[in-house]
Amino acid sequence: MALKILPAVAFGTCAVLFISSLICLLVQPSLELIAPLWAALLTIAAAALAASIISRRPARGGKGQETGLYIYLDLILLAALALAIVAGFLSPDLVIKRPLGVGASFRYEIVLPALTAAAGVLGIKDSVNLIYGQGAKGREALVFLAIRFSAVLALLLLGGILFIIIYKGMGAISWEFLTTPHRSLGQKGGISTVIAGTFWMVLGAIVVSAPLGLGAAIYMHEYSKNPRLKRTITIAVSCLNGVPSVVFGLFGLAFLVSTFGVSLLAGSIVLGLINIPTILLTCQEALKSVPNSLREGSLALGATKWQTISRVVLPSAMPGILTGLIMGVAKASGETAPIMWTAVTFTATPVQMVYGIIPNVFQPVNNLDYHLLNLIYFLGAWDVEANAWGTALVLISLVLGTNMLAILVRNHYRRKISW
Amino acid sequence: MGLQKIKLQRKFKEHFIEITLLAIAVTSVMVMLLIFYFLIHESLKAFIELGAIPLLTGAKWHPAGDIYGLLPLIANSLIITIIALFINILVGLPLAIFLAELAGPRSKAVLKPAIELLAGVPSIVYGFLGIIILVSYLQDTFDMLTGRSILAGSILLGIMFVPYMTTICEDALRAVPGEFKEGSLALGANRWQTIRHVTIPAASSGITAAVILNIGSIIGETMAVLLVVGNVARIPSPIFNIFTQGATFTSVIAGEMGEVPRASMHYHVLFAVGFVLLIIVSILSIVADLTRERIRKKFGGY
Known part of the structure; x- marks a missing residue:
């Protein structure tokens, strides 16, 4: 020794x-x-x-x-x-x-x-x-040491990223920052109109993508008997999942902007289409987790297929579906490239409403990602750094908060429901 | 009579719902086709008037003089993707092995969701951090003309996709049946030998799928690259000079599309760039999908 x-x-x-x-x-x-x-x-x-x-x-x-x-x-x-x-x-x-x-x-x-x-x-x-x-023992010790070290390093790196945003962003955030619109090119004021724009755009995206994603998942899992069609849809969905966000932006520019103009509606549709794969895949997993005995029981009682799906399968799969929708919210609120030319301007005017509650969908709005992008462009020229940190913190709290909610919902029901 | 009518109504309703759901399911295929259609439609003029081969192999990108060649973009994207992927694997794979094989249950319960969460940080935020921290660090450290460089883009993309890499690889490693590992351990192999010669080979197709998916994400990532890469589209000279500004497919589209007049040649060429990007990424997605399908067949229920 x-x-x-x-x-x-x-x-x-x-x-x-x-x-x-x-x-x-x-x-x-x-x-x-x-x-x-x-x-x-x-x-x-x-x-x-x-x-x-x-x-x-x-x-x-x-x-x-x-x-x-x-x-x-x-x-x-x-x-x-x-x-x-x-x-x-x-x-x-x-x-x-x-x-x-x-x-x-x-x-x-x-x-x-x-x-x-x-x-x-x-x-x-x-x-x-x-x-x-x-020999083998030395190599094992060496490799495990290296793996542990690089794991610690990677975690420090990822944790550091979060820490620095929270640390710097906290300094910029105040009640006033959250409730007033921005002034003088984002140097002063806050981000209230930006938050409102993000809210409506993400809501629109969910309204577009939820029926499309959920409906496709139901058809794929409950109805489709044609393996060829199923395979085609699966491949299309995985392609759609991989399509770069900037290509969606080009698509929106060519397809939607010529019809609707640069507008909330165009942005919501593009973001909704981007969300389809996320929601479809999660909903499919959720439907898969519902045991067949429930479906058979309902059918045996004389219920039709749609009655079975709407009253038995969907309620049981609800937590999974909810997780998918929440993940869709997170994804839609983090995208910049698809909406840059289709839905946003660097505006400080509040979102106009029709009848007081419905936003006018044909107006361009501002959203968190685009606001942050503009502040980054202004960085050298004007004093916007504090507000940029604040915007970044609000943005990641929104995205990480919704993601965390999704994980919590999933874990909660995973523990609660045992078939 | 009444009963029959209700039955008929019910049948009709069922049928109607099924048709509606079918239409919805086909929507995603339609969307994919529409994307292809519009990108081809808008880029056709560029391919016809400039010629596909001269456009793809032209070594100069100079929109102000109406000179368009995609070779600089291809070269830059290739360099950035290779370096970023290298960093990504170097950081992500050990982390995945650590989570799947070495970490205790309690630290795993904290770390795995934390890493999943980090996968959601928006790319614009990474771009912001990149420009504030990474770019100025590189500029000061290496005495560069500007820190906005191919290197900055590669590092940022490499780090950005670590959570994806780790999550998918960890799932692949964990999907390897326990019997495989136990058999190897029972034969007297130590843990590293088991990981190296049993677990990783068994998970290799999952890891391959993760790598392919990540290549697609790295090539397609826009905002972070746009902010840190410098957006000067030229072939780096010498070719390994990663300390100079560059421009990728995505950064060129995102950086220049805002300013071009509609239906100008520049506009059509940018759509052509998008089309090339779409083709590359779609091929990668299909390959990754086939790889995953193969795993499913290989391991059955796992």
Whole structure:
């Protein structure tokens, strides 16, 4: 066991090296104090590795030879890097200027942490191999370490994205921000008209897509006996699911704008069509989860097929259908490209109503995505950053909130209903 | 008499509902056909007047001078897709393996919905973050003329689709029957050997489908790319110069369509770009669908 202390020391120092150099790559502090520290750590790691190789050779006899040449190579690299830092080959004024004609230069602050990180990885690999051996066990330890590390990194990244939006957005959000229209190109005021526009557009999208998606799902699952037709629809739906949103925008521009003009109606139809696959697939899953015994029971009592579907199957599949609709809301509120030329303007006028409750569907409105896009375009020229963060936060709370609701509904009923 | 009438009415109603539902079901096919029709209809003029081959292989995109060639867009899209996919797999697959094989039940119960949630973050928000954080970081770090570059677009797209990649791959890994793994473990293989030689090969078609779907999403993603890629349509020189501005199919359409007059040549060419994009993505969708169909047949009920 005593022999394992040395590689453990090497592992620890290499891990410190690797993580600190990654942080330095991101933050880019001045490396004046850090560089000598890294040199010292590299020396310690190299020494510990060398010592552990030497000390384990007699214990394992001939097997020590199998440690392979590359460990020595790694050792030399570690030592060389330490030497290069100490001797000043890697001086702070080092710049690799536009190598091979690419449009970027690599400064000392980038090159040194990158090299150190690489050295750290090599050292970690060698020390794990020294602890667990070269065989299957060593490889398993190494791979699991890598997987765990990259999983943590990925989660930090994704969590960081959320955190920064919430942190920055909270500063911009106030009651006034949510309840007043924007003024002076979005520099002042809030987003009330934008929220109203989003609401009506998403509602319109659901009104369009719910019957289409649900009806198609019912036909596919309850009626269709023709496998060829079913296959055709399935392929069409998966194609439709893959159609890029910007292509939907082109389609709306060519098809709907010539008929309805740039309007709420055109935007709702385009978003509704985009939503069909999401709703259809979820509803199909929901219908699949209803056991056949329920249908047979109802039919045996003399109910017709439609009575069975409308009074037995659909109520039982309701949670799943609801999940699909909520996911449709989330999807429709996050799309920008399809509505850019079909439904929106950067307007601050409130949505006009007919009879007080129904919006005039032939007017263009503003929505959250498009508002944010415009604020991004204004970023350099005007002082809109705070409002942009606020809009982004409202947008993701809407999308993530509805998505979370969908997950909750699904989980709630999954637990509650057991056939 | 009355009973017969009710019966007839009922039969008629049933029939009517079935026909209506059939019509609704065929709508999605119709929509797909309509999309194709309108894109062909609007882009036909570009293909005829400029010639399909010169348009697709022209090396210069210069709308102001009425010079249109899609080669720069194809090259840029290809480079961005490859790098983004590389990042996507590099981050997403380990996360999927972690969730499916290594994570404990409690952390899985938190992490899986969290990752599903993140898949819903709108692309415009990613674009916003990209422009505020990523672009300025790259610009300062690598001393670039502008941070809006092919590299920025690739990194952003790579990260953006990690949740999709992870979710689909995790489902594929989890769909592998437990007997496979238990058999391998019983033979004395350790956990990594089991994952490497049993689980991943068994899930490979699901992972392939995930990769194909993600290629489609990456090529088709618009807003995030539009904001960070710089929108200068030229073939990077040298070809591996990812530190320069670029333009993809989607960014060109989204960036230029707002300003073109209707029925001009530029307008028709942008529709042609959309049509090429639609063809690529549709092929990818069908391939992914066939792959998934094959898995269903292979594993039966899973």
